[in-house]
Amino acid sequence: xxxxxxxxxxxxxxxxxxxxxxxxxxxxxxxxxxxxxxxxxxxxxxxxxxxxxxxxxxxxxxxxxxxxxxxxxxxxxxxxxxxxxxxxxxxxxxxxxxxxxxxxxxxxxxxxxxxxxxxxxxxxxxxxxxxxxxxxxxxxxxxxxxxxxxxxxxxxxxxxxxxxxxxxxxxxxxxxxxxxxxxxxxxxxxxxxxxxxxxxxxxxxxxxxxxxxxxxxxxxxxxxxxxxxxxxxxxxxxxxxxxxxxxxxxxxxxxxxxxxxxxxxxxxxxxxxxxxxxxxxxxxxxxxxxxxxxxxxxxxxxxxxxxxxxxxxxxxxxxxxxxxxxxxxxxxxxxxxxxxxxxxxxxxxxxxxxxxxxxxxxxxxxxxxxxxxxxxxxxxxxxxxxxxxxxxxxxxxxxxxxxxxxxxxxxxxxxxxxxxxxxxxxxxxxxxxxxxxxxxxxxxxxxxxxxxxxxxxxxxxxxxxxxxx
Numbered sequence: 001x002x003x004x005x006x007x008x009x010x011x012x013x014x015x016x017x018x019x020x021x022x023x024x025x026x027x028x029x030x031x032x033x034x035x036x037x038x039x040x041x042x043x044x045x046x047x048x049x050x051x052x053x054x055x056x057x058x059x060x061x062x063x064x065x066x067x068x069x070x071x072x073x074x075x076x077x078x079x080x081x082x083x084x085x086x087x088x089x090x091x092x093x094x095x096x097x098x099x100x101x102x103x104x105x106x107x108x109x110x111x112x113x114x115x116x117x118x119x120x121x122x123x124x125x126x127x128x129x130x131x132x133x134x135x136x137x138x139x140x141x142x143x144x145x146x147x148x149x150x151x152x153x154x155x156x157x158x159x160x161x162x163x164x165x166x167x168x169x170x171x172x173x174x175x176x177x178x179x180x181x182x183x184x185x186x187x188x189x190x191x192x193x194x195x196x197x198x199x200x201x202x203x204x205x206x207x208x209x210x211x212x213x214x215x216x217x218x219x220x221x222x223x224x225x226x227x228x229x230x231x232x233x234x235x236x237x238x239x240x241x242x243x244x245x246x247x248x249x250x251x252x253x254x255x256x257x258x259x260x261x262x263x264x265x266x267x268x269x270x271x272x273x274x275x276x277x278x279x280x281x282x283x284x285x286x287x288x289x290x291x292x293x294x295x296x297x298x299x300x301x302x303x304x305x306x307x308x309x310x311x312x313x314x315x316x317x318x319x320x321x322x323x324x325x326x327x328x329x330x331x332x333x334x335x336x337x338x339x340x341x342x343x344x345x346x347x348x349x350x351x352x353x354x355x356x357x358x359x360x361x362x363x364x365x366x367x368x369x370x371x372x373x374x375x376x377x378x379x380x381x382x383x384x385x386x387x388x389x390x391x392x393x394x395x396x397x398x399x400x401x402x403x404x405x406x407x408x409x410x411x412x413x414x415x416x417x418x419x420x421x422x423x424x425x426x427x428x429x430x431x432x433x434x435x436x437x438x439x440x441x442x443x444x445x446x447x448x449x450x451x452x453x454x455x456x457x458x459x460x461x462x463x464x465x466x467x468x469x
Contacts, residue, residue: 024099031106077172328465
């Protein structure tokens with residue numbers, strides 16, 4: 001835990017008692033703050049009291065005594081309308097912050113030179129975050145990994161000068177972190193997302209920009225118009241204390257890091273040099289992973305790693321669990337767990353990364369189905385359809401792709417394995433779970449669905465497993 005001492009002996013209100021909310025409350029208490037918590041869910045309030053936290057209805061507090069309102073990132077700050085506790089804070093002139101802001105203040109107070117790498121973007125941020133942490137750990141550094149990737153940032157080990165912090169930041173978290181100041185800030189890309197919470201694309205992009213605007217070294221992907229404009233603004237204010245580096249997965253750059261034929265080059269003054277070859281690294285297939293790798297390379301070099309250390313870390317990266325994760329291999333057949341792909345857009349990168357696929361898809365369907373994946377249908381040798389979406393997906397595939405309605409994941413894995421094993425094409429083939437659907441019709445979450453896929457692959461008996469089961 002990171003005790004939050006910056007509010008010691010001051011009264012703080014906290015609203016939102018999910019996992020990060022409880023972690024934040026306990027970190028504030030550990031640092032000596034007087035904390036009062038609340039939630040709209042009575043069960044969460046009772047749980048807080050059972051854990052020894054002071055829970056009081058924030059509507060009844062004397063807000064003139066509060067130093068801050070700490071808001072859970074899932075609670076609306078601006079759109080579709082501010083939560084009632086936000087209105088109370090504004091009326092009282094009380095600042096509204098989140099757990100990432102508490103972390104950055106604690107870092108400045110305790111160990112301002114502790115390396116802090118923050119990552120955001122619409123897509124790819126979790127893989128990039130995990131990859132950076134892996135490269136740093138493989139080089140022998142003391143690394144803490146957290147934030148939006150699933151580990152609340154204040155549950156990490158206390159801030160220390162030689163401890164590296166790698167933190168994934170969502171737009172919700174950035175919106176609650178007004179003084180965010182990482183050593184290295186990464187903005188990968190921007191596409192429309194969470195507009196129900198941010199109102200417009202311009203507002204969403206402006207929030208994301210804050211992460212790199214406050215960074216000593218800003219790394220920005222420039223393959224979309226919003227990020228390109230952000231990079232241009234940052235370049236205009238760059239100086240000896242602040243550096244801006246560009247990334248591209250599509251085109252050579254005169255200055256920055258770019259991908260060409262799945263090789264990462266660094267260009268300076270128009271002269272380019274090969275930094276890393278990603279070909280043959282199964283966990284970094286696809287152009288989207290080339291961008292993730294380029295960002296990770298740039299960040300790790302920026303905090304002092306050597307190129308040899310970076311290359312070693314890239315080559316040993318195990319992949320992000322449930323995201324294009326090779327989990328087993330038998331001869332020419334590789335088994336890929338992409339359970340995190342809960343809609344068509346999320347499934348596209350995995351389907352783009354293999355030439356011949358025995359595709360397991362389906363579950364609880366999302367709006368639009370799999371129509372957007374039609375350009376990738378030629379890569380699919382056969383589809384195995386499960387869950388509620390099976391009939392609708394079958395209608396979309398039609399005569400374009402051979403398919404069967406397997407119904408369950410168990411049946412789909414068994415049939416896909418048999419067909420892939422008999423494939424005499426000679427090329428590598430993938431048995432891939434990339435559902436393009438939510439899991440809730442058959443599993444409690446995508447993690448449970450992915451874990452079941454891994455267990456079924458292990459149960460085939462003749463597969464060399466690449467992950468622990």
